[in-house]
Amino acid sequence: MTADAATAGERLVADWSPTAGRVLLGLVLAWFGYHELVQPALWTGYVPVLSSTSAAAVVLVLAHGWLLLVLAVALVAGIVPRLAAAAAALLLLQIVITLTATAGLSDLTLRDVGVLGLAVCLTGRGTQRLTV
Amino acid sequence: MASDRTRVSPRGLTLLAATAVVGLVLAIHGWSAHNSSRLPGPLAGSGPASTTPAAGRHSAAPSPPRASASPSAGPLLRSQPFAQYAFRVWPGVPGATAKSAMTGLSISVRKRGNGLLVTAGLAGQAARQPKFYPGGTDVYVVEATMGDDSGNTDYNLGDDGLVVTSAAGRILQ
Numbered sequence: 001m002t003a004d005a006a007t008a009g010e011r012l013v014a015d016w017s018p019t020a021g022r023v024l025l026g027l028v029l030a031w032f033g034y035h036e037l038v039q040p041a042l043w044t045g046y047v048p049v050l051s052s053t054s055a056a057a058v059v060l061v062l063a064h065g066w067l068l069l070v071l072a073v074a075l076v077a078g079i080v081p082r083l084a085a086a087a088a089a090l091l092l093l094q095i096v097i098t099l100t101a102t103a104g105l106s107d108l109t110l111r112d113v114g115v116l117g118l119a120v121c122l123t124g125r126g127t128q129r130l131t132v
Numbered sequence: 133m134a135s136d137r138t139r140v141s142p143r144g145l146t147l148l149a150a151t152a153v154v155g156l157v158l159a160i161h162g163w164s165a166h167n168s169s170r171l172p173g174p175l176a177g178s179g180p181a182s183t184t185p186a187a188g189r190h191s192a193a194p195s196p197p198r199a200s201a202s203p204s205a206g207p208l209l210r211s212q213p214f215a216q217y218a219f220r221v222w223p224g225v226p227g228a229t230a231k232s233a234m235t236g237l238s239i240s241v242r243k244r245g246n247g248l249l250v251t252a253g254l255a256g257q258a259a260r261q262p263k264f265y266p267g268g269t270d271v272y273v274v275e276a277t278m279g280d281d282s283g284n285t286d287y288n289l290g291d292d293g294l295v296v297t298s299a300a301g302r303i304l305q
Contacts, residue, residue: 037158041166042276045290052290058166065162066155073151079144103287108280132144 018122019078019129022085025118026075029068029088036065048098067091075122078131085122092116205267206303209295214274218295222248222271233275236286239294241271252294265304268296 036043040061044052047060068091074084092115099109140148209215219230222241226234238255240262241248248268253260275281276291286292296304 037162040162042291045288062159062162066159069155070151077147080140
């Protein structure tokens with residue numbers, strides 16, 4: 001492999017890996033957003049403070065799902081991706097803090113920390129490919 | 133094509149608006165169906181359950197004894213949307229999936245006369261009052277997704293439930 005080919009490969013990875021990360025993060029948000037919207041009762045157990053059988057908890061889950069869906073489309077389509085990633089990072093930070101406060105550190109919490117890290121990384125990348 | 137986007141294009145704005153509307157429609161559907169999608173049993177409505185001491189978790193006070201009405205036979209379990217998430221825990225030894233579904237829960241079953249005496253609650257918390265199910269033959273734990281379980285902790289009890297059925301497979305309510 002020549003130096004030029006290696007450089008071209010590095011450039012390809014550098015150009016497209018943020019796009020791949022952005023789309024994959026968007027798919028994660030879309031999956032959770034869709035399911036929170038269509039079956040909110042199954043997700044109310046995650047709402048802090050409120051009783052999971054309360055109407056307020058269902059409303060909060062629906063609002064959360066709606067926000068996740070909009071952010072997901074923004075990320076996948078590359079619409080203001082850095083802003084969308086920053087908003088996703090805030091949502092994920094809230095999730096990590098809530099899960100840690102309610103039941104301590106676990107593999108689930110740390111997996112969300114990884115997704116949070118991806119969202120934080122995407123807030124710093126200005127140039128994006130495959131955008132609407 | 134690479135771009136450094138800081139403003140929303142008309143196409144992007146249209147796509148976001150369409151997504152917002154679709155999300156609103158789904159939310160209305162979710163709101164109208166949220167009561168029917170709620171799982172049965174005494175477990176839904178509780179906070180995170182863990183058998184390990186966790187910060188910020190409070191023990192629930194035991195429920196006062198109460199004279200509950202005798203459970204009546206309801207619909208067939210297999211006709212319910214949550215049937216695919218129901219795992220039998222009694223009689224016999226619960227399988228691996230049923231054990232996973234029971235994460236964070238404490239369920240004990242005793243046969244009494246022609247029915248079952250079932251005690252179900254959160255692991256590590258004060259036991260609830262047992263409930264008698266006349267004609268009950270099978271006990272199922274319902275767990276819509278295992279992804280909220282970690283070790284001995286169930287982070288989301290909103291998707292958990294308990295079902296007792298008759299010999300005909302009807303849910304006793």
